[in-house]
Amino acid sequence: MVVSIRRLCLLVGIASLASACTSMRAPSESDPLEGFNRTVDGFNQVVDKAVVKPLAQGYDKVTPPEVKTVIGNFFSNLDDISVAVNNLLQGKPKAAGSDITRFALNTTIGIVGLADVATELGFQKNDEDFGQTLGVWGVGSGPYLVLPLLGPSTLRDAPARVVDAPLDPLYHYDDVRVRNSLFVVNVVNTRARLLPATDLVERVALDQYAFVRDAYLKRRASLIRDGAPDPEDQGYKDFEEESSSTSTVPEAFPPFKAALVQTAPANDEVSTLLPGDLQQSDRAREGLGLAN
Structure with missing residues (x-):
């Protein structure tokens, strides 16, 4: 199954909107240096574009x-x-x-x-x-x-x-x-x-800094776990509860990045920018149109 570019843009837009809303609040515990970081990020973007x-x-x-x-x-x-x-x-x-x-x-x-x-x-x-x-x-x-x-x-x-x-x-x-x-x-x-990925983020992300920050932190955490689901994630806990109530062994609970890699390998660079813990159960995947 191939995920269309339109659907991919919609999913990235939803994630970026959530990141933008987060950035409107006070700096999070993971980003107490936000003022300094945004200044450096602005400098980096100037160098990149020039x-x-x-x-x-x-x-x-x-x-x-x-x-x-x-x-x-x-x-x-x-x-x-x-x-x-x-x-x-x-x-x-x-x-x-x-x-x-x-x-x-x-x-x-x-x-x-x-x-x-x-x-x-x-x-x-x-x-x-x-x-x-x-x-x-x-x-x-x-x-x-x-x-x-x-x-x-x-x-x-x-x-x-x-x-x-x-x-x-x-x-x-x-x-x-x-x-x-x-x-x-x-x-x-x-x-x-990375041109296709960064161009896509520039077009759809309301706050590029917040989007990249959240994506980087989520992906790094996922890499340290070797791609395993985050036990602290609420979705993972819900999945474990659903799994324990069934007699059959369910499929692995993949992060959203893995789903994109499997369905759209040509857009792997785009998937690396997406938060790594946007995990979903079979019911959520059906809602996104990603279910087999």
Whole structure:
């Protein structure tokens, strides 16, 4: 089943309206630095609109899709090293072994990562970083924090970048000019990939700052749980009650992001911007027209 663009826009609009209403109240516990964050966010948007976005649009227009895929594969392969280390630190040796296998296959057979042969062989890409590792260890996220040029983060995730940085092989590359050039290529390629998602949010979100903040915090929490439902969510409690009253084993209770990924894989970047805990029971899914 394919979710239409119109329905997707409607769902994003509803989520953004809720975010906007939230932002009209006093700063929440998760965002006591809202005044500072909005100032930095405004600066980031100015830089993005003046420099990064135009570069990404030009790059997207002249670069063949196959080339963009190859570039993305290259940087994704380098990222697998950091992912493997963090999976080990989180006590997930099986996942870490899969990450190492991915890196070995893609670096050799895949020609320094230009081809993602590991995924074709069944070794799926994982998403881990030291911020998530700290979360698994029980460190709270702390206040939401917008970093200059780097964007959304938290008081926990921001310093964690310092730990992840040396795990990137490019960090140790001696030729500064080449290293900086590759960094720029990675930024522009990533920004180009996110153009459909950010353009959609710009069109429908009443308060882009609040929408991105809520989406980032929800998604980070979901990543730390490895996509598992939030036990503190009321919808999850209702689901558990409904499940216990039936004799059959129900399907997994997926977050809204997972539903979008399954039904509209081409819009994966859009789904990553949506709050990760908008979960629904079968009855709610029918109301949204997402039920099978």
